[in-house]
Amino acid sequence: MPAEHAENSNLQTLLSQIGAGLDQFLNFDHPDALHPSASWREVLDTPLPQHGVGIEEVTQELITQIIPNGSPVPKPGFTSFITTGSTTVATLASTAASIASPQRYMHTAFNFLEELSLQWLAEMCGLGNMRGIYSSGGSVANLVALGGARQSAFEKIGHDPAADGVNRPVSVYASQECHHTIQRSGGVLGIGRRAIKIIDCDNKGRMRVDLLQNAILEDKAAGILPMAIVANAGTTNTGAIDPLQRIGEIAKEHSIWFHIDGAYGLPGILDSQVSHLYRGLELADSVIIDPHKWLGASVGVAATFVRDRQLLYRSFTQEPADYLEGSVEQEDNSRSVIEHSLDDFGIPYYDFGVELSSPCRGVVVWALLKEIGVEGMRKRVRRHNDMARYISKFANEHPNLEVLSEPTLSICCFRYVTSNSVDLDRFNQTLHRRLVRENQYMPSTTRINGDLALRPCFIGARTNQAQVTGLLNSVLRIGRELEDTVNTTLK
Ligand SMILES: Cc1ncc(COP(=O)(O)O)c(C=O)c1O
Incomplete structure (x- = not known):
């Protein structure tokens, strides 16, 4: 024993x-x-x-x-929500880090890869020289970005919100399709969940800029401080991309922080069929991406990018602590040869976000990009977007299928339709439950303009065209079986 x-x-x-x-x-x-x-x-x-x-x-x-x-999450047929399993190389890298460098600080190869991989991500996703910080997921990455936005907005009026709290009401503008962690960030940052002003979308799930402009003008007239505009580069629901260029211009016109939530959709920029939709990225003050979504990292890897990382420092820095004094020589970090990992804490990520202890996540992203390169990622993103486009084409041509939301990226929302007079929402809900219980093809559902839709989202590295064909065949088979049941009941 x-x-x-x-x-x-x-x-x-x-x-x-x-x-x-x-x-x-x-x-x-x-x-x-x-x-x-x-x-x-x-x-x-x-x-x-x-x-x-x-x-x-x-x-x-x-x-x-x-x-x-x-969990079924890493299975190739799992296309629910926006989550997937760790790829093999990501599993190897995070296992290696858990033993060889349990913390991301100190001068180690892992600390070095933290910064290098952030630079690689920025370069791959068209973020220029923005600087980043990893965190556990899109929720925290959005929080960190909005922490920067809060600092920026209040410093402009001579106030330090991180030190003294907020001293006047603010607004954060986000579309009705924004991820609900934006509201939670408002609560955590002390500006309040209700400070998030929801802007309606057009019928393609994109923020309406005319309504955005009106909301800003109304708030300014009422003495409310506009703190940030949050745009989506790939909404969770349908993958829609907001008009980034126009929104960015409005943000600049009013000197408002421009944040882009690309937790899911930022890698979509690699697909030349949609890359033009990312114009305006260069206007952003902060952008997030979740490598644990489309890039195949193990869950727990997201990144926030900003133009000015010192702003994050002022927003999130900790108070000095005696136990950190003197253990590390930090006076001369220009030395090219460091004799011991305890000679330097490396880049102080712990002061740019909300975590002190943190796993090394950079090595995971480094391994993913090193294994297949930008071209490998591009191929996967295109493959997944093509799969959503395939469903749309197939469903548009099939009498028993209807597309409820055309894909922008790798999500296509559709439903089974029948000439029987049935409640289509209940019919598709039943179809979905049967489909999921068969345990092979597992999309989630959502509502599009009030109608229940099947919502496959293709991001898993193991997910291929075979799963698209299989999914469509299963939906049609189960739909016909359900129709037969309805017909028998009607007789
Ligand atoms: C657009 C968007 N933002 C933020 C999040 C939250 O990310 P996480 O689940 O990694 O915390 C998600 C999750 O799906 C998302 O789709």
């Missing part, structure tokens, strides 16, 4: 056992393997162990009970 963790055990053997379990989990030829086995809950639901069982038994339980009963 071990009382200590087995730190001198053979990592290589144990990782290779877990690797074999994961390979089996990802074995696409056996989708049924993901059906939850009846017994795993009983096996796992045990009292707090007073004495340990040892690492071998833990490893075995991981392999036999836990991994096989994991």
